[in-house]
Amino acid sequence: MRHGRDVVIVGSGAGGSAAAWALVHAGYHVTILEKGRNLLPGIGTKAGPRTHFGNDEVKAIRNYENPDELLEPRTSRTQAEAAQGVDRSFVGDVNGLPTTVGGGTVHWDAKTPRFWKQDFKTLSTHGPVPGANMADWPLAYEELAPFYDEVEHVIGCQGDVKQIPKFVLDQAPRAKQFPMPPGPEMYGGSLLAEGARSIGLNPYRVSQAVHSQPWGFGQACNNCGFCSGFGCPINARGGALSFLHEALLKGAKLKTRCFVHRVRTDRAGKKAVGVDYLDVHGRKRHQRADIVILAPSAIETARLLLLSKLAGGSGQLGRNLMFHNFTAGIAQFSEDVHAWRGPSTTITIDDFCIPEKGSAAKAAGLPYLKGGICETGGTLLPFDEMGVYAGPPNSWGVAHKNLMRTSPLRVHMAGLSMVGEDLPQLANRVDLDPKIRDVYGFPVARITYSLHNHELAASHWFGAKIADLCKAAPGALDGTYIPLGEVAAGGGDLGALAAGAATTAHIMGTARMGHDPKKSVCDAHGRVHGLKNLYLGDGSVFVSAGGFNPSLTIMSLSLRMARHVAATH
Amino acid sequence: MRRREFLRAGAGAGLIALLPPGAIERALADAPRAGQAGRFLSAHELETLRALVDRLIPGPPEDPDPGGVQMLVPEAIDAFLGAFTFDPPLIHAGGPFSDRNGHTPDDFAHFRPLDKHAELGWRIRLEGSKGMPEREFAGPVTGLQEIYKAGLKSLDDASPGGSFAALPSPAQESVMSGDQTGFVSQAFNDALNAMYGPPEYRLDKQLGGWTYIGWGDNQPRGHTPEEVSGAGGAGERRAGPEIVDATRALLPHLAARWRR
Numbered sequence: 122m123r124h125g126r127d128v129v130i131v132g133s134g135a136g137g138s139a140a141a142w143a144l145v146h147a148g149y150h151v152t153i154l155e156k157g158r159n160l161l162p163g164i165g166t167k168a169g170p171r172t173h174f175g176n177d178e179v180k181a182i183r184n185y186e187n188p189d190e191l192l193e194p195r196t197s198r199t200q201a202e203a204a205q206g207v208d209r210s211f212v213g214d215v216n217g218l219p220t221t222v223g224g225g226t227v228h229w230d231a232k233t234p235r236f237w238k239q240d241f242k243t244l245s246t247h248g249p250v251p252g253a254n255m256a257d258w259p260l261a262y263e264e265l266a267p268f269y270d271e272v273e274h275v276i277g278c279q280g281d282v283k284q285i286p287k288f289v290l291d292q293a294p295r296a297k298q299f300p301m302p303p304g305p306e307m308y309g310g311s312l313l314a315e316g317a318r319s320i321g322l323n324p325y326r327v328s329q330a331v332h333s334q335p336w337g338f339g340q341a342c343n344n345c346g347f348c349s350g351f352g353c354p355i356n357a358r359g360g361a362l363s364f365l366h367e368a369l370l371k372g373a374k375l376k377t378r379c380f381v382h383r384v385r386t387d388r389a390g391k392k393a394v395g396v397d398y399l400d401v402h403g404r405k406r407h408q409r410a411d412i413v414i415l416a417p418s419a420i421e422t423a424r425l426l427l428l429s430k431l432a433g434g435s436g437q438l439g440r441n442l443m444f445h446n447f448t449a450g451i452a453q454f455s456e457d458v459h460a461w462r463g464p465s466t467t468i469t470i471d472d473f474c475i476p477e478k479g480s481a482a483k484a485a486g487l488p489y490l491k492g493g494i495c496e497t498g499g500t501l502l503p504f505d506e507m508g509v510y511a512g513p514p515n516s517w518g519v520a521h522k523n524l525m526r527t528s529p530l531r532v533h534m535a536g537l538s539m540v541g542e543d544l545p546q547l548a549n550r551v552d553l554d555p556k557i558r559d560v561y562g563f564p565v566a567r568i569t570y571s572l573h574n575h576e577l578a579a580s581h582w583f584g585a586k587i588a589d590l591c592k593a594a595p596g597a598l599d600g601t602y603i604p605l606g607e608v609a610a611g612g613g614d615l616g617a618l619a620a621g622a623a624t625t626a627h628i629m630g631t632a633r634m635g636h637d638p639k640k641s642v643c644d645a646h647g648r649v650h651g652l653k654n655l656y657l658g659d660g661s662v663f664v665s666a667g668g669f670n671p672s673l674t675i676m677s678l679s680l681r682m683a684r685h686v687a688a689t690h
Numbered sequence: 691m692r693r694r695e696f697l698r699a700g701a702g703a704g705l706i707a708l709l710p711p712g713a714i715e716r717a718l719a720d721a722p723r724a725g726q727a728g729r730f731l732s733a734h735e736l737e738t739l740r741a742l743v744d745r746l747i748p749g750p751p752e753d754p755d756p757g758g759v760q761m762l763v764p765e766a767i768d769a770f771l772g773a774f775t776f777d778p779p780l781i782h783a784g785g786p787f788s789d790r791n792g793h794t795p796d797d798f799a800h801f802r803p804l805d806k807h808a809e810l811g812w813r814i815r816l817e818g819s820k821g822m823p824e825r826e827f828a829g830p831v832t833g834l835q836e837i838y839k840a841g842l843k844s845l846d847d848a849s850p851g852g853s854f855a856a857l858p859s860p861a862q863e864s865v866m867s868g869d870q871t872g873f874v875s876q877a878f879n880d881a882l883n884a885m886y887g888p889p890e891y892r893l894d895k896q897l898g899g900w901t902y903i904g905w906g907d908n909q910p911r912g913h914t915p916e917e918v919s920g921a922g923g924a925g926e927r928r929a930g931p932e933i934v935d936a937t938r939a940l941l942p943h944l945a946a947r948w949r950r
Contacts, residue, residue, distance in 0.1 A: 158805050173802055175785030176909040179887040185782045185802075189811030194828055212828070305915035343912025349949055354786035354909065378807060401806075447950040453934055457904075457927045462913045503905060505947045507882045512943030515867050517746040517878050519753050525886075525903045526755075529933035530944060532904065538950060558827050560810065599934040601941070608945040625950045 126690060129154060129396055129410035131381045131425070134224020135361045135672045136658035136679035137416030139272065141373045142364035143683035144412075151373040152408060153365075154398055156417070157221035159377050160186060160352070161362065164222065165369025169338040170362065174228075174352025178504040181351055186227050188220035192560040195420070197623055199610075200548045200571040208567075212557055215568050215623045216444070218418055222377060225418070225626055226360025226672060230349035230465040231330040233278050233673040234494055235269050237292035237474060238262040240667035247476055248488050253544035253573055254441055258664045259636045259645035262293065268677035268684075270296055273328070276359030276676070277336030279303050280328030288323070289471050303467065304333035304342055309460030309535030310468040310498020313452060316594030317470050317497070320586070324497060327469035330359035330673075337363050346502070348465040358464075360672070377401065380561050384413055384429040384655060393655040399561055412690055416658035416679065423551040423631035423661060424566040432632065432642050432649045439552050441545035441630035442568065443666040444623075445493060446576040448539040448584045449603040452591035453529060460500035460535040468497040470590075473539060473583045474668045485578035492583035493540035493668020506531040535594070539583055540627070541606075542668045544573045551631050568623065572606045580604040627671050629663035647682040654690065656682055721765050721893065728765065729772030730835060731842075738842045739764045739877070741855035745862050746874075746881045747899075752859075755902040758881050766884035766892040767877070771835050773816060778803040781812055783890045787910040798890040834876075841873030 128144050130137045133155040145151045161170040174180075184190075195215035198207050218225040239246045241258040249255050280299035282290075303326040314324035331342045339356035347354070356362075369375055378401035385394050385407070393413040400406045415422050423439040426432045473492030476482075482490045501509070503525075510516060510524040527533075554567040584602035591600025635641025638650035647662050649655040658679035660671050667674075722728045728736045743764045749757020758764070773780040782802040789796035804812060810825070818833030819825035845854035848865045857865065866874045884892055886899040900907055904927060937944075 158808070173782075173785040173797070175783070175787060175798060175888075176907070177783055177785060177798065177888050179883055179891050180782045180785075182883070183781055184808075184811065189808065189815075191814050191828075191831065192807065192811045305918040308919055308921060311919070344915075344918045345909055345912040378805065445950065447948065449945065449948050451944070453929075453937070455928050455930065456921065459917075463918045501947070503886045503899075503903065504883070505949070507886055508879075508947050509940055509943045511875075511878055511882060512940065512946070515874075517866075517874075518863070519748055522747065522753055522755065522902075524936070525899065527929060527933060527936070528903060528927075529929065529937045530940065532927055533929045533933055538948070560807075560827055562827060598931050603941055603945045603948070605945045605948055605950070608942055627950075 126150070126411040127409065128152070128412040128414065129408045130414045130416060130658070131396060132224060132415070132417035132659065133222050133361065133365055133375060134218070134416060134418060134659070135226050135675045136660070137414065138223070138361035138364040138368065139676040139679040140414050140416065140658045140683040141368040142275070143680055144687060145368045145371045145373045147687035149412070149687070151368065152410070153373060153375045154379040154381050154396065154408065155222055155375060155377050156380050157219070157377065159222040160227070161222060164362065164366050165375065167370070170356060170366060172352060172354060172356060175354050176345055176347045176351070178502060182504065186219040186221045186352060188217045190214040190217060193220070193565070194557060194559065195566045195568060196554045196557050197568040197570065200569060203548070203569045208555060209557070216420060216625065216628055218626055218628070222375065223361045223365060226362065228350050228352050229360060229626070229672060231358045231360060232496060232670045233273065233328045233330050234469065234669040235293040236262070236667045236669050236674050239292060240665050240669070243665045250488060250544055250575060251486070252546065253575065254547050255545065256633070256635060256640070256664050259634055265674070265677050265681060266294070266296065268681045269673065272673060272676045272680060274300050276330040276363040277301065277332050277339070278328050278330050278359070279333045281326055284325045286323040286325060286471070288475070299328060301333050301336065304331065305344065305463065307460060307463035307467045307498050309458040309500060310466055312454070312458060312594040312596065313497050313535055313537060313590060314468045316452070316592070316597065317590040319593045320589050322470050322472045322590060324468050324470045327467060327496070329464060331464040332357045332359065338366055342464055344463045346461045346463065379406070381417070381425060382428055382561065382563050384415070384425065384431055386431065386652065391651070392653045412654050412656065412686055414656045414658045418659050419628040419631045419661040420551050420566050420568065422657060422659055424553065426632065427553050428563060431652070431655070434651060435639055435641055437633055437640065438642050439631050440547045440550045441633050442549045442551055442570060443543040443545055443629040443663065444570070444625040445627045445666060445668070446541040446543050446572060446580060446606040447625065448492070448541055448580045448587060449605055450495070450537040450539070450584070450587035450591050450600065451603070452535050452594045452597040452600040453533050454535065454596050454598060455533070456596060457532045458500070458535050459532070460498055461502055461531065466496040466499045466537070470495040470497055473586070477582060481578065481582045485574060487575055487578065490575065490579040490582050491542040491668060492579055493542050495537045495539045495587065497537040498535050499538070500534045500536055501531045503531065537587065539587060540668050540670060541576060541579055541583070543666045544575050545630055545633070545665065546573055570623065572610060576606055577604070580606055627666070629660040629666050629671055632657055632661035633664045634662045635664065646685040647678065656686060658682055721762060722768070728768035729775050731768045731771065731838065735839065735842045736764060736768055737855045738845060739767060741862060742845065742866070742874070742877055743881050745859065745866060746878050747885050756898070758885050761885055761896055761898040762892045762894050763881050763884040767880050769893060770880070770891070771816060771838055773812065776801065779809070779812065780891070783888060788888060788890065790907055791910065793910045796890070798888055837873065837876060841871060841877065844869070844871060844873060
């Protein structure tokens with residue numbers, strides 16, 4: 122190993138921070154270029170990060186940590202619109218993740234399920250799917266497992282191996298117990314879990330990087346209820362910041378409000394030599410580097426590689442964009458189930474990750490239907506609630522106040538979200554919008570996306586079971602499910618991509634890994650084919666989406682990539 | 691999140707003197723009274739907005755609980771439109787804690803400064819692009835200030851006699867129902883944000899809509915394990931089976947707002 126080499130990392134989110142942490146500890150000079158600003162004064166100092174995040178729904182909708190869609194819009198269209206030659210049907214916020222130091226994990230709800238063995242070998246395990254670009258990952262679960270262990274420890278995951286059902290441990294075996302036990306179980310989730318058990322399902326305590334006891338620089342969670350979509354007021358949640366804080370203490374450099382627009386290579390095009398960026402003052406700058414790691418999240422990684430005219434050889438760059446197709450379940454109760462108290466949800470149900478290969482799949486013309494984990498037992502906070510009641514035309518006045526007082530969809534609701542698997546498709550892609558530019562003057566990412574028939578069929582098949590478990594919850598007045606993707610695909614004011622998949626924070630694919638440079642963008646360690654020293658450290662490398670929240674896997678893959686870099690460069 | 695499609699070409703309006711930092715209590719004392727101009731809107735525009743908010747979120751005697759006008763929602767919208775007359779601008783409250791439930795001081799009352807990048811976005815959103823090249827990289831944008839001035843005028847224009855505020859309530863609601871511009875929906879969203887958001891955004895200490903929706907606002911302490919895991923929410927509120935039917939038609943709207 123040759124120490125003292127310069128590494129530049131684009132993006133300080135989950136993947137970038139994990140790589141920075143590993144490489145600075147291995148003796149590299151690490152510079153992180155972050156497009157957003159730093160909202161955590163004190164990070165990287167002995168005093169530790171302070172925060173101005175609070176229980177504040179207004180700040181959350183006013184782009185405090187999120188990108189401003191007026192400055193950095195994206196555009197979108199469906200596959201059908203693309204086929205008709207429509208350049209775009211929407212301009213604005215398309216899957217915007219926090220653009221700030223720490224990236225998306227600044228306000229994630231920190232669910233940390235592992236992918237299953239089958240997710241890495243989907244094609245060879247379950248066979249091809251018509252219309253989907255299925256492939257195996259170039260690595261197996263067992264190769265990633267030690268990095269899962271390490272990340273779970275650094276970011277501080279709660280959970281209990283003894284409660285995990287056998288069928289889950291068979292698919293995602295664990296070498297050790299979680300670093301801390303589960304915190305208090307949320308009441309609404311307990312009711313749904315009881316309903317689930319009564320129909321033969323296997324609910325258990327979800328693993329999450331919400332601290333049930335003080336961890337790192339953070340406090341123990343106090344169950345304030347402002348978790349998913351909110352920065353934590355007491356730093357009780359791990360994530361990118363767990364890595365980043367230590368990396369900065371160890372000497373990594375962080376430059377904020379730096380927009381990277383090009384990866385530079387040598388004349389032969391075989392080696393990256395650094396990146397071009399605009400600094401906080403808008404000045405053109407160059408950061409030289411021996412190793413370049415891109416981790417600005419899957420959509421921006423594709424955009425940056427397209428802007429750089431790199432990695433296009435396989436024809437896969439930008440393609441196989443995956444989100445998750447969420448299916449909602451709701452149960453309503455006479456009593457106040459206060460399902461907002463706590464860290465979003467504390468129960469998971471993983472039964473729907475097992476492929477359904479029976480009549481429902483055959484009826485849809487598919488070899489199988491796969492769902493995903495169910496984040497079980499949350500509800501709305503007042504802003505989402507008031508927005509739902511304000512949805513129908515002219516719904517203002519006393520009628521709206523009556524709904525707010527009765528609160529059928531907050532006080533009296535416990536819901537769940539199935540993180541449904543989204544199959545990779547060549548036509549679901551990121552490219553450069555031919556007309557719209559961002560505040561920096563560069564073409565923005567254009568997202569072309571439509572659900573595969575698999576997602577629609579799976580949503581209904583598993584949705585019916587979700588409705589059953591909701592109905593079976595003790596005291597439930599009724600239960601139902603909502604196929605969110607289908608509602609979004611239905612068009613109209615409630616439809617459009619921007620109401621569906623484009624609102625998920627789970628962004629995967631666009632630069633899939635693989636052994637064959639003709640069929641993939643990067644190798645099993647995230648190294649871009651054909652370039653000696655350009656690595657990808659975010660969700661862009663995913664080959665399949667699984668039915669699992671992706672951030673733990675992003676961090677684990679990035680950590681594995683960084684260790685490989687340290688061993689080979 | 692407001693979408694670009696709501697924003698159309700147009701021009702904004704001028705500013706008044708900047709307030710020094712930490713001046714929320716003084717700003718409250720200075721809140722415009724009836725007949726006075728606001729921080730951005732004229733006296734008449736503010737009067738029209740008050741009339742509109744009184745229909746959007748009515749109070750006594752029509753409704754037993756406080757309405758938007760009592761909770762200074764029109765003044766909050768006016769202050770938001772004039773956010774850059776405050777320093778720091780009245781966009782993002784501070785944190786992590788307000789002074790509710792015993793914490794001191796009120797961190798929320800100390801609004802967070804924007805950096806140059808964030809300020810540009812908010813100037814475009816509020817003031818519009820105004821033909822400035824640095825604001826029109828993605829095309830012209832109509833600011834909220836102009837949307838409000840035009841929207842409030844459109845209510846007057848649609849009102850017999852030319853004054854929306856002077857109409858009786860049923861006639862006002864008829865005018866609102868006939869709005870084809872999206873302005874009433876925009877104003878409703880903004881009014882709800884002010885009514886059910888933290889009081890600091892209203893330059894106020896009253897709890898607004900929280901008083902009647904059973905909202906705990908338990909910061910800074912959060913919830914005990916018993917409060918998380920045990921039955922019995924705030925006030926033991928019971929509902930009947932009718933809530934199921936009452937929400938069936940709302941499910942598509944729930945879908946559009948579901949966090950994922």
